[in-house]
Amino acid sequence: MSGIRILVVDDHAIVREGLRSLLELADDVEAVAGASSSKECFEMLTKDTYDIILMDLKMPGIDGIEATRLIKKTYPHIKVVILTNYDDAEYVLESIKAGSDGYVLKDVNKGDLIKIVRTVVHNQSFIAPEVTGKVFLGLKEGAKTSSSQDHFRAILSYRELEILSFVVNGMANKEIAEAVCLSADTVKTHLKKIYKKLGVSSRSQAIKIALQEGLVHFSR
Amino acid sequence: MSGIRILVVDDHAIVREGLRSLLELADDVEAVAGASSSKECFEMLTKDTYDIILMDLKMPGIDGIEATRLIKKTYPHIKVVILTNYDDAEYVLESIKAGSDGYVLKDVNKGDLIKIVRTVVHNQSFIAPEVTGKVFLGLKEGAKTSSSQDHFRAILSYRELEILSFVVNGMANKEIAEAVCLSADTVKTHLKKIYKKLGVSSRSQAIKIALQEGLVHFSR
DNA sequence: TTGCAGTTACCCCTTTCGGGTGGCAGCATT
DNA sequence: AATGCTGCCACCCGAAAGGGGTAACTGCAA
Numbered sequence: 001m002s003g004i005r006i007l008v009v010d011d012h013a014i015v016r017e018g019l020r021s022l023l024e025l026a027d028d029v030e031a032v033a034g035a036s037s038s039k040e041c042f043e044m045l046t047k048d049t050y051d052i053i054l055m056d057l058k059m060p061g062i063d064g065i066e067a068t069r070l071i072k073k074t075y076p077h078i079k080v081v082i083l084t085n086y087d088d089a090e091y092v093l094e095s096i097k098a099g100s101d102g103y104v105l106k107d108v109n110k111g112d113l114i115k116i117v118r119t120v121v122h123n124q125s126f127i128a129p130e131v132t133g134k135v136f137l138g139l140k141e142g143a144k145t146s147s148s149q150d151h152f153r154a155i156l157s158y159r160e161l162e163i164l165s166f167v168v169n170g171m172a173n174k175e176i177a178e179a180v181c182l183s184a185d186t187v188k189t190h191l192k193k194i195y196k197k198l199g200v201s202s203r204s205q206a207i208k209i210a211l212q213e214g215l216v217h218f219s220r
Numbered sequence: 221m222s223g224i225r226i227l228v229v230d231d232h233a234i235v236r237e238g239l240r241s242l243l244e245l246a247d248d249v250e251a252v253a254g255a256s257s258s259k260e261c262f263e264m265l266t267k268d269t270y271d272i273i274l275m276d277l278k279m280p281g282i283d284g285i286e287a288t289r290l291i292k293k294t295y296p297h298i299k300v301v302i303l304t305n306y307d308d309a310e311y312v313l314e315s316i317k318a319g320s321d322g323y324v325l326k327d328v329n330k331g332d333l334i335k336i337v338r339t340v341v342h343n344q345s346f347i348a349p350e351v352t353g354k355v356f357l358g359l360k361e362g363a364k365t366s367s368s369q370d371h372f373r374a375i376l377s378y379r380e381l382e383i384l385s386f387v388v389n390g391m392a393n394k395e396i397a398e399a400v401c402l403s404a405d406t407v408k409t410h411l412k413k414i415y416k417k418l419g420v421s422s423r424s425q426a427i428k429i430a431l432q433e434g435l436v437h438f439s440r
Numbered sequence: 441t442t443g444c445a446g447t448t449a450c451c452c453c454t455t456t457c458g459g460g461t462g463g464c465a466g467c468a469t470t
Numbered sequence: 471a472a473t474g475c476t477g478c479c480a481c482c483c484g485a486a487a488g489g490g491g492t493a494a495c496t497g498c499a500a
Contacts, residue, residue: 013328014238014239016238018237019234106234157446158446167424170427173486173487185448185450186447190447191488195489200390202456202487204388204391204427207390208390212438377477379477393457405481406479408458411457412458415458422486
């Protein structure tokens with residue numbers, strides 16, 4: 001049996017070059033070709049055949065997800081692995097729906113990448129552990145049952161959001177109390193509930209979650 | 221005269237590998253080393269010397285701009301070229317202020333990159349033509365507010381930035397102390413100096429400034 | 441009606457922070 | 471050699487924050 005034929009689709013020459021030099025180290029890799037766009041990828045597929053395609057997500061023109069969909073439509077036997085930055089990881093679900101066989105973050109270390117390629121070529125799909133959580137989250141949101149499946153993150157009340165906003169903007173409990181005309185103790189009570197709902201145990205952790213989830217913002 | 225010694229700082233192994241394979245093709249390149257973080261970069265600078273550093277912009281922990289500032293403070297003779305995605309190109313001005321000698325987009329083609337490295341090593345700075353427009357834009361806007369305040373803001377030491385990064389990510393002093401092998405008291409001392417330099421008086425205020433000024437980032 | 445969620449407020453107690461002070465090593469300047 | 475500066479480390483003490491519980495009042499919905 002011949003070696004694995006790989007096609008790397010990424011608009012950055014550096015990434016293509018890097019992947020090529022990494023993957024060619026493996027002796028079961030027969031060839032590593034590169035395409036700088038989805039368009040070029042399609043053209044190459046009409047000329048040669050590949051076992052697996054490593055596909056970037058963000059690209060000018062047709063993006064990785066759409067490209068995956070189109071490839072799988074015409075060449076269902078070719079494996080497609082999405083290779084992406086962590087920032088793009090929210091698109092896991094879409095890419096799986098589009099028919100991708102794997103989802104790998106770009107900061108994967110070199111040894112693992114070759115293993116993953118082999119895994120996928122042998123008919124097993126792979127999703128980076130860092131992003132599997134997002135998949136489940138997305139599936140549950142997609143199932144949408146209007147009931148209380150906010151097991152992960154309870155909804156903050158208006159008062160709580162208001163106080164959290166002051167916290168994020170660097171105010172102390174006493175200052176917040178004056179700003180909203182409450183006792184400092186009450187502010188603390190609210191904060192305790194906020195921490196519970198966010199699943200944290202300190203002010204700074206709450207700030208991080210609040211900003212990352214977009215619950216509140218800096219008020220300049 | 222010996223060849224050019226290059227240090228590549230990027231959190232993605234793929235990019236480091238790609239740059240290495242590209243740059244080592246040139247026969248006037250003596251060595252290409254890699255660091256996966258600003259921290260590792262600093263450590264390597266104490267052991268070896270390099271002519272030029274190719275620095276990624278977005279990195280967990282201390283980002284490329286702050287790292288450039290610190291490097292230039294201690295090793296003003298070492299050239300620093302920011303290597304970044306086009307999306308980050310808005311930070312040209314900041315990186316120039318930080319002392320960088322060049323600004324190159326990651327989709328530069330291989331031949332040009334080596335030429336640029338040579339250009340910069342020979343004491344000429346380089347900015348990718350695609351982003352020069354942004355520089356002028358930034359100069360016009362920056363004339364009033366941001367630049368004037370940046371002069372008042374004292375430069376944080378590496379240790380201070382490191383600790384600030386932990387703080388922003390929700391860690392308590394005791395946890396930070398364990399992470400960096402210090403006593404909790406020492407962490408507190410550093411924090412006090414950080415607060416003084418940032419002009420704040422509490423953890424949450426420091427977090428706000430740090431994030432707004434882009435001194436550190438969330439580590440996911 | 442009962443029950444629940446939100447809001448407000450207080451208690452006690454422990455842990456964590458933040459400010460002040462001082463010591464020490466390295467490094468460049470004088 | 472003496473000087474000053476900076477980064478780094480450490481202790482004391484009062485203030486702030488966090489965790490536990492209790493309890494009252496409101497409005498809204500099952």
